Amino acid sequence: MTASTPRPPTPPSAAPSIAPSAASSAASAVSADGAPPPAPGPSLEAVDLSVGYRRDDVLSGLSLAVEPGTVTALVGPNGSGKSTLLTTLARVQRPRAGEVRLRGRALGDWSSVEVARQLALLPQSAVAPAGATVRELVEQGRYPQLGPWAMLRRRDDAAMERALSLAGVGALADRRLDSLSGGERQRAWIAMALAQETDLLLLDEPTTYLDVRHQIDLMDLVGRLRDEHAMTVVMVLHDLNQAARYADRVVALRGGRIIADGPPAAVVTAEVLREVFEVEARVVEDPVTGRPLFLAL
Amino acid sequence: MITIPKWTDGPVPRTTTARRRPPSRALPRAVALTVALLALVGVAALSLGEPTLGPVRALGALLDAGDPAHVVVADVRLPRALLGAGCGAALAVSGLLLQDSLRNPVAGPELLGVSAGAAVVMTAVVVLGLQVPLALAPYAALLGALVAGAMVLLAIGATRDPEHVLLVGAAVSAAGAGLVVALVGLGTEGDVVLLFRYLLGSLAARGWPHLEAVAPWIGLGLLAAALLRSRVATLALGDEVATGLGVPVVRTRVLALVVAALLAAASAAVCGPVAYVALLAPHVARRLVGTGTRRTFWVAPLVGAALLVAADLVCRLVLYPVEVPVGVATTLVGVPALLLALAGRRGR
Numbered sequence: 001m002t003a004s005t006p007r008p009p010t011p012p013s014a015a016p017s018i019a020p021s022a023a024s025s026a027a028s029a030v031s032a033d034g035a036p037p038p039a040p041g042p043s044l045e046a047v048d049l050s051v052g053y054r055r056d057d058v059l060s061g062l063s064l065a066v067e068p069g070t071v072t073a074l075v076g077p078n079g080s081g082k083s084t085l086l087t088t089l090a091r092v093q094r095p096r097a098g099e100v101r102l103r104g105r106a107l108g109d110w111s112s113v114e115v116a117r118q119l120a121l122l123p124q125s126a127v128a129p130a131g132a133t134v135r136e137l138v139e140q141g142r143y144p145q146l147g148p149w150a151m152l153r154r155r156d157d158a159a160m161e162r163a164l165s166l167a168g169v170g171a172l173a174d175r176r177l178d179s180l181s182g183g184e185r186q187r188a189w190i191a192m193a194l195a196q197e198t199d200l201l202l203l204d205e206p207t208t209y210l211d212v213r214h215q216i217d218l219m220d221l222v223g224r225l226r227d228e229h230a231m232t233v234v235m236v237l238h239d240l241n242q243a244a245r246y247a248d249r250v251v252a253l254r255g256g257r258i259i260a261d262g263p264p265a266a267v268v269t270a271e272v273l274r275e276v277f278e279v280e281a282r283v284v285e286d287p288v289t290g291r292p293l294f295l296a297l
Numbered sequence: 298m299i300t301i302p303k304w305t306d307g308p309v310p311r312t313t314t315a316r317r318r319p320p321s322r323a324l325p326r327a328v329a330l331t332v333a334l335l336a337l338v339g340v341a342a343l344s345l346g347e348p349t350l351g352p353v354r355a356l357g358a359l360l361d362a363g364d365p366a367h368v369v370v371a372d373v374r375l376p377r378a379l380l381g382a383g384c385g386a387a388l389a390v391s392g393l394l395l396q397d398s399l400r401n402p403v404a405g406p407e408l409l410g411v412s413a414g415a416a417v418v419m420t421a422v423v424v425l426g427l428q429v430p431l432a433l434a435p436y437a438a439l440l441g442a443l444v445a446g447a448m449v450l451l452a453i454g455a456t457r458d459p460e461h462v463l464l465v466g467a468a469v470s471a472a473g474a475g476l477v478v479a480l481v482g483l484g485t486e487g488d489v490v491l492l493f494r495y496l497l498g499s500l501a502a503r504g505w506p507h508l509e510a511v512a513p514w515i516g517l518g519l520l521a522a523a524l525l526r527s528r529v530a531t532l533a534l535g536d537e538v539a540t541g542l543g544v545p546v547v548r549t550r551v552l553a554l555v556v557a558a559l560l561a562a563a564s565a566a567v568c569g570p571v572a573y574v575a576l577l578a579p580h581v582a583r584r585l586v587g588t589g590t591r592r593t594f595w596v597a598p599l600v601g602a603a604l605l606v607a608a609d610l611v612c613r614l615v616l617y618p619v620e621v622p623v624g625v626a627t628t629l630v631g632v633p634a635l636l637l638a639l640a641g642r643r644g645r
Contacts, residue, residue, distance in 0.1 A: 092540045116543030123537035130402055132533075132588040139589060143531050143542045152591075192534075196542070 041104060043068040043200055043232050044089055044119070048098035051081075051088050057096070058084045059256040068199070071226050071233045073247035075240055077277055081256040082236045083124070083204055089234065090121035090202050102200075116144035119200040120193035124208075128177040134188045135173045138163055141195030160195050166229075167191035167221065183214025190221065201225065203235035207242060215239075219246040240277075244268045244291045252276045268292040324592050327585040331599035335382065338607045342378040343370055345614060376505045381609045381623075382602035383508070384500075384564040385574055387515045389601025390522045390594070391560040392575030393582070397533045397590045398553035399459040405575040406561030408466040409554070412570030413473025414445025415562060419495050419569070420477050424484035435510035435566045442562030445469055450554055462554070498571035498624025500609045511563040518560035521552075523594065529553050530590035571624050573631025574601050574608075580635070 042065035051059040058081045066072055074082040087093045089100055091107050100107045102118060110118075120141070128137065141163065142156045164170045167190045177185055186206060193201055203222075207215040223246060225231040237243040243250050244264040252260040252267055253276075260272045269292070273281045279296055286293040344355040350366055358366040359375065388406065395404040406412055418441030422429050429437050452465045477496065481488065494501065528549045531539040536546045564571065578601035582593040585600075605623070608630065612621040 087537065090541050092537050111543075112540075112545065113543035116541065119541075121537070121541035123535070123541065125535045125537045127400060127533070127535040127538075129397075129400070129533040129588045131583060136587050136589045137534070139591075140531050140534055140538075140542065143527060143544065146527055 042066055043103060045101040046089060047101060049088060049095050050097040051084055051093055051095050057256060062258060064251065066232060066234055068232050069226060069230050070248040071222060071246060072249045072251060073243035074236045074251050074253060075243050076253035080253040082253050086202050086204050086234065086236050087123060090119060091115050092121065113144045116196060118198050119202065120196040120198040121202045122189055122193045122204060122206065124204045126189055131176060133174055133176050134169055137177060137188055138191045138195045141192040144196060159197055163191045163194035166194055183210050183217065186210060186218060199232055201231055201233045205236050205238055208238060222246060240268060241293055245289055264291050268294055323586050324595065327596045331596055331603060335599055335603040338603050339378050342606055342610045343374050345610060372504065376508050377500055377503055378606055380503050380508045380567060381500050381606040383512060383515050384568050385601035385605030386598035387518060387560040387564045388571060388575040389578030389597040390519060391557040393579040393590060393593060393597045394522055394529060394553045394557040396579055398529050398550050399462055400533055401459060401463060403576065404463060406557060407470060408463055409558050409561065410445040410449045410466055410469030410473055411442045411558050411561040412565045413470045415442035415565035416496055416570055417441055417473050417476045420480040424480045424488050435507055438566035439562050442565050445473060446558030446562060495569040497622035498569040499622040500568050501620045503567060507567045511567050514559060514563035518556050518563065521556045525553055525556060526590045526594040569624065571605065571627055573627045574605050577631050577634055578604060
């Protein structure tokens with residue numbers, strides 16, 4: 001509430017900053033002089049979570065608390081359960097045991113629409129309807145806020161415009177999704193999630209299939225959502241160096257358990273890499289960001 | 298209780314540089330256009346034929362019980378046009394629900410076994426000479442359609458996989474078509490008329506009793522579809538996205554299938570399996586207002602109604618006094634139109 005009026009960012013695609021290092025290392029300082037986190041305690045919490053398909057447990061007895069206003073990266077080899085953890089946190093998957101708490105209350109105690117008003121998920125399975133435009137996609141993000149007759153009202157339009165602008169796809173609003181590049185399309189999906197107007201954003205491998213430039217743009221956007229809009233982001237990342245560079249906290253999973261958890265410097269180490277990914281690597285300090293950078297041996 | 302992120306309170310940026318077709322205005326415009334089209338087709342349906350009347354004369358005869366043309370306009374042409382409009386709207390919404398909830402642009406009630414179920418019952422009634430009073434015939438067909446639809450829904454169970462739905466539906470439809478052929482084979486040459494009266498899809502010789510039999514079902518189905526439309530819209534984005542938006546995915550898909558089956562059954566019960574309207578009308582609606590079941594819902598039934606009434610009118614006139622079954626016309630128009638739509642979609 002005390003926040004000075006947040007200026008919507010100038011068209012972000014116009015001038016992506018070339019050296020985001022200063023911004024991202026000063027991230028904690030920036031969020032400190034912004035509004036204090038709205039609710040004390042973790043915004044999203046997994047307590048003793050077990051999730052499985054058929055007989056096998058994908059996650060077993062996993063606990064994780066996500067602090068508000070932070071970016072958390074989930075990393076791990078294929079089949080480590082990181083995507084399952086993300087979808088379970090978003091109530092898409094039901095846990096076999098344990099529970100997920102949103103603002104301290106079990107997910108089951110919220111209605112599904114109440115959850116969707118506080119937590120947006122962008123899964124990998126997202127399908128763009130044939131011929132849909134960016135605006136038509138983003139409009140779907142308003143579903144949890146719609147009234148009983150499901151008509152779009154003025155505040156829905158306003159939320160959509162803000163989401164389009166924040167994700168940097170305002171100029172593409174009336175373009176068809178199938179005419180966009182992979183990076184633009186991914187931003188359109190992010191705009192759809194932003195239109196939900198949630199504090200929490202869960203992303204499943206948002207940078208996969210994107211070229212380097214679009215990967216950087218997307219990660220910068222995630223940083224801005226945290227710094228300028230006090231959002232809490234949890235994302236599954238394939239690229240460990242990306243996780244080390246952009247996340248406040250890295251959680252490494254293997255076999256459905258958390259092997260290492262902490263700030264990048266504590267998690268991206270030669271020992272953890274060996275244990276989690278079975279990779280022999282040397283970890284050096286990234287000369288640009290000062291974050292850890294791993295090089296496979 | 299729910300804290301709104303601070304950026305949501307900020308000023309609204311003007312993002313769009315070229316707003317060629319703002320959705321807010323496209324929808325009322327498309328509704329007005331299709332209503333006008335439907336009205337035009339409706340007046341033509343009341344006026345043309347034998348005797349051909351001017352539009353003013355036809356509307357006058359409709360209201361004036363003393364007019365010599367009153368019977369033909371009010372008791373023959375009007376119920377037939379209304380039935381065409383109602384069935385066209387029902388088929389269009391049925392197709393829309395199926396296409397969006399199964400994420401398949403060529404899904405239609407043909408693939409739910411519903412049309413086949415109605416056809417089997419009607420064929421059995423005629424060929425086996427079952428004693429079904431005329432007034433009850435639509436209900437018998439409705440029963441057959443609903444049984445076939447229920448079989449498909451039961452075979453599917455609570456599946457999460459849209460592909461599976463289409464496979465099961467195609468299998469039940471094929472079984473229904475086989476049964477119809479077998480039943481026709483049992484019949485005599487005189488039963489061939491049935492083919493023209495019903496199996497190809499026809500509105501000939503239908504009147505107020507037919508309309509009264511199915512109107513409540515169509516009304517119920519359209520109302521249910523209106524309530525489902527924004528949930529179905531999210532299904533088009535994938536099951537996980539829809540769940541993330543707070544939509545109960547499996548329940549919504551099953552409800553959408555039930556409503557689609559009900560609408561298609563009501564239509565098949567009185568005018569037989571009219572082809573391609575269910576497939577085509579949603580695509581025309583998307584051309585007019587873009588994707589998104591929430592908006593296309595308002596346009597697709599109007600398009601479907603206009604399509605079917607117009608097709609029926611053409612079938613009535615083109616070889617007068619012989620009537621062509623309306624299903625033939627919708628197929629002849631539907632196939633090239635669909636191919637054109639698909640070509641245009643790929644080309645852009």
